[in-house]
Amino acid sequence: MVIGAGVVGAAVAAELAARGAHVTVLEADHPRAGTTANSFAWLNSANKEPEPYFALNLAGMRAHREFAGDGAPWFFPSGxxxxxxxxxxxxxxxxxxxxxxxxxxxxxxxxxxxxxxxxxxxxxxxxxxxxxxxxEEACTLPVLLLSRLLGGARDLGVTVVGGARVTAIEHGPAGTTVICADGGRYPADTVVSCAGRWTRGVAELVGAHVPMVDPDLAGSASVGFLATTAPATARLSRVLTGPRFNVRPDGGGRLMVQALDLDASADPAKPYAPDGEIATELLARLPEVLKAAGHGRGEGPGRPARHAGRRCHGGGLPRHRRSVLCGGDPQRRHLGPPARPPGRGRALRQGVPPAEGLPTRPLHLGRGTAPAASGTPPGQAVRRARRCSGTAVATAHRYLTLLLTGPHA
Structure with missing residues (x-):
């Protein structure tokens, strides 16, 4: 049993199925609605410390490249x-x-x-x-990556159940039963949590404690902004990290942008207008990086959504993050996987050890995208995102998954 149908959950499910396990994935909402939904989707290990965390990120880069093979529509190894x-x-x-x-x-x-x-x-x-x-660095279009992973998992017999929010995990003589809010009961011999920012709550169901930064705290290291532009005329083929602005291609001519110095003002409880101060400032910085982009424009109506992800620029252990999207159709988001093993749990097969005892520092991460709904006025697709994890325990879950029950628990 796998809890969570994001990139990590899909990869773990596919790997388990490939090894002969009968796997069910329980997703509280729908695939890509959680942690996967917000990431700069930048695969790198350039500023990841300490060394074991660097090695884990590097393994993830190589696994993405191996999984993509000679070419994949979601993978752009352009540096x-x-x-x-x-x-x-x-x-x-x-x-x-x-x-x-x-x-x-x-x-x-x-x-x-x-x-x-x-x-x-x-x-x-x-x-x-x-x-x-x-x-050797790369970026991805995560919604396509997730589709590939989930499709491969289903081909191997994996069952994915949406709208299945886990509320209890019971142990008995006959084994373990996972209980969902809709009354569904799912027997399992092993339960693996890939629940993103909901990890702490899932772990508490079996009496475990995973310390995590509060994703609702304004002004903390768990909060940040992201935006997606309307299709731009500028040519861009790779991630650019400038002094005040980061940008990468996001498909269809759109650009994903972030300005890390603005993150301190992010308030998870505050709505951000698609033509507001933050959105305007983000687009005003675009010409600092791309001369042909002009001042650009955002896209999408002012429609809120909540999801999770990470910012990808600095070093240290990762923060899960939650975000609010102002603008765009939340059903058409690009979802951002962490720069970690996608290839059916490659790190698990290679025996990468949990990063126990490692210090925790803010990590710059990126958020997802906000394409426009047709016929809507141009605006800003701005995401207030939260990078929220706290310890090496959370890191071991985030990238290697947290085994809640079973012979190795």
Whole structure:
């Protein structure tokens, strides 16, 4: 039994089925409605510390690439281009590149001219800027990845049950029974939680405690913004991480954007208008990165939605995050998997150990997308997202899953 039908749950279910298990996946809402629904979907290990966490991220990068094979519509292994302008940023970047090269992680110093050849529509940077290219990094279109994983799981006989919110897990002489809010009862010999930001609540059903940052706390490290633009005319083929703005292609000419310095003002209880101050500021920064994008525009009506995800830029252990989407049709979101093993639990097969005892720090992560509903006025698709986890225990769940019952519990 797997709880949660996001990227991690789908991958775990497919792997278990491939090994001969009879698997049922219980999803409280619908697939892609939870943690998977918000991610910058940037596959990297460039700033992930300490070293065991770096190794886990690197394994995830390789598993994505292996799973995609010679090509997949959800996978874009085009690298990441980062540049620094301030002395402090240059110093941090230089330290990171040296550390990565010592670990044989591809990182290259390039010139402004070379950066322009990689991205012809890259906005002009100050003459004193320095550029670094991380060629092995990638980004995904997560909704397509999730579809691939769930489709593969179903092909192997996995049953996916939507609208099945787990409210109790009972143990008895005959085994374990998972009970849902709709009255459904599902027998299981082993239960694996892939419940994202709901991990703590699921774990409490069996008397376990998983410390996690409160995803409802305004101004905390668990809160941040994301936005998706309307289709833009700028050419963009990879992740760009600039001094004040990050952007990646999001399919159909749309761009996913974030500005990490704005996150401190995010309030999970506050609605954000599609043409409000945050949305306007995000789009105003777009020309700093892409010259052909103009000031861009958001898209979608002011329609709220709640989901979860992560921001992908800095280092440290991950935070689960919850977000509010202002604008767009929530049924058409691109969903963001973490930069971790998608290929049917590859890390589990490789025996990656849980990251016990590791420190927890804020991790910059990205959120999902907000395509427009047809016939609606242009606006801003802004997401207030929360990165919310807390400890290595939560990290072990997030990426390796949490085994709630069974012979190894």
């Amino acid at each position: 990441n281009l980062e540049w620094a302008v301030t002395d402090r940023h240059k110093e941090v970047l230089a330290e990171r590149v040296a550390r990565l090269k010592a670990r044989d992680y591809p990182a290259e110093w390039i010139t402004a001219e070379q950066a322009g050849k990689l991205e012809p529509d890259l906005a002009a940077a100050p003459s004193h800027a320095v550029f670094t290219f991380f060629p």
